[in-house]
Amino acid sequence: MTRRQRTKVGDSVARILTVDDHPGTLELLRRNLSAAGYSILSAASTPEAIELLGREEVELVVTDYRMPGASGLELVRYVRENLKDTVVMMISGYATVPGAVEAMKCGAEEYLAKPFTDDELLQAIGRSLEQLRRRRAERVCRAEKIVAPPGLVGESQAMCKVFEVLSRAARSSATALVSGESGTGKELVARAIHYEGPRSASPFVPVNCAGIPESLLESELFGHVKGAFTGAVTSRAGFFQTAEGGTLFLDEISETSPATQAKLLRVLQDKQVYMVGSSRAHKVDVRIVAATNKDLSALVAKERFRQDLFFRLNVLPIALPPLRERGSDVFLLANRFAAKFAEEQGRKPPRFTDRALEALARYDWPGNVRELENIVQRLVVMNDAETFHVADLPAVMRRRPPREGGLERTLAEVEADHIRRVLARLEGNKSAAARSLGIDRKTLRKKLEALRR
Ligand SMILES: Nc1ncnc2c1ncn2[C@@H]1O[C@H](COP(=O)(O)OP(=O)(O)OP(=O)(O)O)[C@@H](O)[C@H]1O
Ligand SMILES: [Mg+2]
Known part of the structure; x- marks a missing residue:
């Protein structure tokens, strides 16, 4: 008795196999679960379910505990031993604790005691599928030996991809551009690039380009010599000199003026800076990580950001998902x-x-x-x-x-x-x-x- 409710299984439709020796229960489950948008297969016994699992991909098995012949526990064992990508939920009319414990020990992800409401059923299904998703994500991370850097939490596929690019970026000294909506963790990622790499013993210097008045930004970045302007009573190093050997984090890079953009481009090209008021070039060894919550390429298209600087910054793009x-x-x-x-x-x-x-x-x-x-x-x-x-x-x-x-x-x-x-x-x-x-x-x-x- 195999019923396939949907011929097309899209990426977002989970497939559930329901197993019960009572046709009435199977029909009830089928009606409820397909109304909730799941794709349903059914089987009347453990052997029939095992046969079906051999030829159909199923994400969740919902099985009765007591059935004539092989019990639901045997089905749980079979799934655990043979199918990595399937989770099991056990339903039982006998709400005995030992039954639940046994089911969990054999590897069932969920145990639901009869009678249950439609809501309880759907919630338990949701939790089981959530476990499957989590297990898949962990596997992706483990298979690719990706671990989140300290302080960064995440195991979704989207974040695993970020961690992979991040660990590569940390090993190099190339300029990185971190983009993402506000609060997605751009600064945390910039710090991880620095502290996970060979420059970690040298300073990480964050600069908020939007927070420094334009008139001061140049001297803050490159430093100034004594007498360079009114009030410059002594020479002062800039962020570039402070970050020597380490990383300069240019946050909100989109907010820099055309004049500053031109100067940054020169530093990136020549790897040397001129202190304000001096014509002598200083060699600097500084790795740049820039961040933006704006779409820089769109700003380039509107001629609000220099294209040549964008290319220099965007050597290692790291886009943080919302x-x-x-x-x-x-x-x-x-x-x-x-x-x-x-x-x-x-x-x-x-x-x-x-x-x-x-x-x-x-x-x-x-x-x-x-x-x-x-x-x-x-x-x-x-x-x-x-x-x-x-x-x-x-x-x-x-x-x-x-x-x-x-x-x-x-x-x-x-x-x-x-x-x-x-x-x-x-x-x-x-x-x-x-x-x-x-x-x-x-x-x-x-x-x-x-x-x-
Ligand atoms: N993956 C993560 N794991 C743990 N904490 C995170 C993660 N991402 C961000 N945070 C935390 O969220 C807060 C915001 O992160 P952060 O300041 O790096 O964001 P941002 O992208 O730079 O934001 P903005 O665009 O507003 O400057 C911080 O307290 C940070 O520690
Ligand atoms: Mg920030």
Whole structure:
């Protein structure tokens, strides 16, 4: 009795195999799960399920515990021993603790006792699939021997890619350009490039190009000699000299004036600086890492940023994905921040309820990791509880999106929501998202640009 509910399995549709000897239960599961958008296969016994798993790819097996002949436990064992990319959830009418323990010991990811509500079923399914996703991400990282540098949290595929480029960048002295929305961790990445590389014993000097008045920027960067201008009573080294042997981090590089851009270009080309008021060149050995939250190539196109400087800076581009495209990294980060801030107060790490985690995952995070960090800090400071519920979260996060069938939503809202969810699910992989949405990459890019406006 094999029923395949969907012929097309897109990137975002999880395939679930339900196994039960009661046709009525199978039918119920099939109806509920396909209504929730899953693709369903069914089998009436463990041997039938094993036979089916031999020829079909399935992400989750939901199996009954007691069945005539081989029990659900044997199916759990089979899956654990033979299928790396499948998780199992056990359902049992006998809510015995030993049964649950046994199921978990054999490798079931979840155990659900009958009777359960539709919501409980869907939540347990969600948790099982989340575990699968996490395991896949860990495997990608492990297979490629990628470890997050100290201080940087993340195991989504999007972040694993960043860590890989980062570790290569750390080994070289080439100029790197870190881009990403505000709060995505650009400065943290710039520091990691420096401290994970051979220059780590020399200084890391951060300069906020937007924070220094234009009239002072040149002397701050290159230093000045005595008498160079009114008030220059002594000679003073600039950031370039301070960073000798190390790394100069030019933050908000898009905010530099054309004059400063021209001077930076010269330093990058000649590897020497002129102190203000002096015509003598000083050789410098400084690695440049620049950062921007603007699209520099777009500024180049508008002639607001020098193209030649852009090329010199963009030797090693590192693009940080927004938090909403990092899948379950949101949970990792939320838990890490909660533990950190609780520890500061000598408290046990608090935990988030599943519904609170769901709300965090649904939120758009315009302020990215910084916003998450601030929110968690506020939660920990203002709330002594050991568990954080949805009600504790800021109001913007508590708003549940209108139900799927919400007739008050416009087509554009539904489309935007769907695009965001597919992208989040695929951790920002735009090619896969375009495929899943049935459009080409260019169309997706245009739609995303429109969403940002
Ligand atoms: N992957 C991460 N793991 C742990 N903490 C992170 C991560 N990314 C960012 N943070 C934290 O989030 C905060 C913001 O990071 P950072 O200052 O590096 O962002 P930014 O991209 O430079 O932001 P802006 O564009 O506003 O300057 C910092 O407190 C940083 O420690
Ligand atoms: Mg910054």
